Amino acid sequence: DAGVIQSPRHEVTEMGQEVTLRCKPISGHNSLFWYRQTMMRGLELLIYFNNNVPIDDSGMPEDRFSAKMPNASFSTLKIQPSEPRDSAVYFCASSLRLAGGSSYNEQFFGPGTRLTVL
């Protein structure tokens, strides 16, 4: 089983440039999460998708951040324009949420993308 796949693993860019991070969730999972990890703020949830629909984007820092999930096997997180304070490790996670009930299902994390904005 391939697990959650993220690309690129490392990204170095200059302030003002557009950055796109990509995620392929585990096949069959219907929930997808984007997290940001920094030393100062720890692990923060940015956005949650269920069945490709954004359900909770309250963690998205500002309008410079946007996320899409065009189909069940692909999601992107875009930052435009990027700023040095966006430097962090960005994780994508997926899980299976069963219909009609509560969900305690494990979130499987990808290896992350380390973003450095100069």
Place this chain on the structure above:
Amino acid sequence: GENVEQHPSTLSVQEGDSAVIKCTYSDSASNYFPWYKQELGKGPQLIIDIRSNVGEKKDQRIAVTLNKTAKHFSLHITETQPEDSAVYFCAASRGGGSGGYNKLIFGAGTRLAVHP
């Protein structure tokens, strides 16, 4: 909103000793408490979880205890080994009932070092 505090931030033990990491949470409606292990350069990985209807759960060398009255839960690792060295995160969630979802609020993490 929910807040999860985790202590200690760093923990150093000798191989074979036990390690204990403690977390407290603020939202009394939280009912799901997973623990994640993050190794260098990797994403967090679930190692054990506990739901509010039990007070303790054990899986080989790791165990988690939950005190809902005091709103705290702990991770216990016995007979530590060098490969246990990693950052450990606790988290709390309402578990996604009543149309919600499993939104995890993470603690700040504990860096565990096990010395041979």
